[in-house]
């Protein structure tokens with residue numbers, strides 16, 4: 617009687633284990649999770665009202681199975697680039713930004729943004745500004761941000 621119960625339990629457990637395995641696929645096992653795979657898209661800079669200071673927006677995507685940390689952004693055309701988070705009343709400096717596994721982080725109007733200071737030459741409509749994104753556990757990514765009109769909304773041209 618007791619043995620039969622154990623067999624029944626084993627029979628029940630086996631398909632559950634298989635189901636758990638197939639539904640999580642390759643993504644769940646921490647030991648074998650794939651390294652971060654980062655890409656950046658939609659980088660743009662609204663034409664700034666000040667000649668040497670601008671906001672920058674882009675989307676960072678991680679197709680890897682492990683999170684990555686964005687540790688900083690630089691540009692050969694700016695003295696400094698900081699990562700900011702807008703709140704209702706102010707902007708907070710965020711020295712690092714976590715990019716989750718199989719996830720995206722958007723720097724977009726009203727939220728996260730890049731703050732470019734000391735731009736030289738002053739940005740003109742259609743110009744491209746190089747941005748270098750550094751990560752603590754993945755190769756750096758370089759993108760060209762296009763200077764767009766103030767009314768530009770991302771997603772129109774992709």
Ligand SMILES: [Cu+2]
Nearest residue numbers: 700707729731
């Ligand atoms: Cu800011």
